[in-house]
Amino acid sequence: DIQMTQSPSAMSASVGDRVTITCRTSQGISDYLAWFQQKPGKVPKRLIYGASKLQSGVPSRFSGSASGIEFTLTISSLQPEDFATYYCLQHYTYPYTFGQGTKLEIK
Amino acid sequence: EVQLVESGGGLVQPGGSLRLSCGATGHSFSNYWMTWVRQAPGKGLEWVANIAPHGSEHYYANSVKGRFTISRDNARSSVFLQMNSLRGEDTALYFCARGIYGESEDYWGQGTLVTVSS
Numbered sequence A: 001d002i003q004m005t006q007s008p009s010a011m012s013a014s015v016g017d018r019v020t021i022t023c024r025t026s027q028g029i030s031d032y033l034a035w036f037q038q039k040p041g042k043v044p045k046r047l048i049y050g051a052s053k054l055q056s057g058v059p060s061r062f063s064g065s066a067s068g069i070e071f072t073l074t075i076s077s078l079q080p081e082d083f084a085t086y087y088c089l090q091h092y093t094y095p096y097t098f099g100q101g102t103k104l105e106i107k
Numbered sequence B: 001e002v003q004l005v006e007s008g009g010g011l012v013q014p015g016g017s018l019r020l021s022c023g024a025t026g027h028s029f030s031n032y033w034m035t036w037v038r039q040a041p042g043k044g045l046e047w048v049a050n051i052a053p054h055g056s057e058h059y060y061a062n063s064v065k066g067r068f069t070i071s072r073d074n075a076r077s078s079v080f081l082q083m084n085s086l087r088g089e090d091t092a093l094y095f096c097a098r099g100i101y102g103e104s105e106d107y108w109g110q111g112t113l114v115t116v117s118s
Helices: none
Strands: A004-007 A010-013 A019-025 A033-038 A045-049 A062-067 A070-075 A085-090 A102-106 B003-007 B010-012 B018-025 B034-039 B045-051 B058-060 B068-073 B078-083 B092-098 B112-116
Touching (some): A004 A085, A019 A085, A019 A102, A033 A062, A070 A085, A085 B045, B018 B034, B018 B092, B018 B112, B034 B068, B034 B078, B045 B068, B045 B078, B058 B068
Parallel strands (some): A010 A102, B010 B112
Antiparallel strands (some): A004 A019, A019 A070, A033 A045, A033 A085, A062 A070, A085 A102, B003 B018, B018 B078, B034 B045, B034 B092, B045 B058, B068 B078, B092 B112
16 A cells, blocks of 8 residues: 655644645655645645646645655645645555645644 | 535444445536545544446445445436444544546535444
């Protein structure tokens, strides 16, 4: 099975900050990785698919990138509505696996 | 508008069974892979199972393999999750989802809560 190591598990940041969240996979998965945002009491929402493709309707401050087995979600300038938990998901091989999540809190 | 509505959750004793349902409206259900994802209280997301549009391919998380069965009825635009030999660690909010992998927009139901406890 592919193991996902997502970091950090939690972080605090301020509005306007640039934030980076990382997922490292235990083996290559090409670009079969998606990023999701989940706010408390809400269902998840996909932000990025194909490792770097922005979902339609998602603000351009969100971006994804990949380098080998390391995948990064970047928020270029945090907005108040971005405080949430973020998850990566690999869908390269079964069983698919989510990262452990990154809780992004207001500093 | 695409809508997914789960049902069938509830309280069940360890070792018991439940069958979750997810009804879909607003799209060509039979064209899409469908997925179950769960979230234990206060915990992260866990991928549970996938079923192909035609229903003949299905895949499971190791934690549920051999105990859970995903199926679908395209005529009724519904996907199901039969859960047997339930354990305490299966306690979670179970989401039905469509299109969470590719380019098309992802859709999620609001979830149905399963509680396994004596």
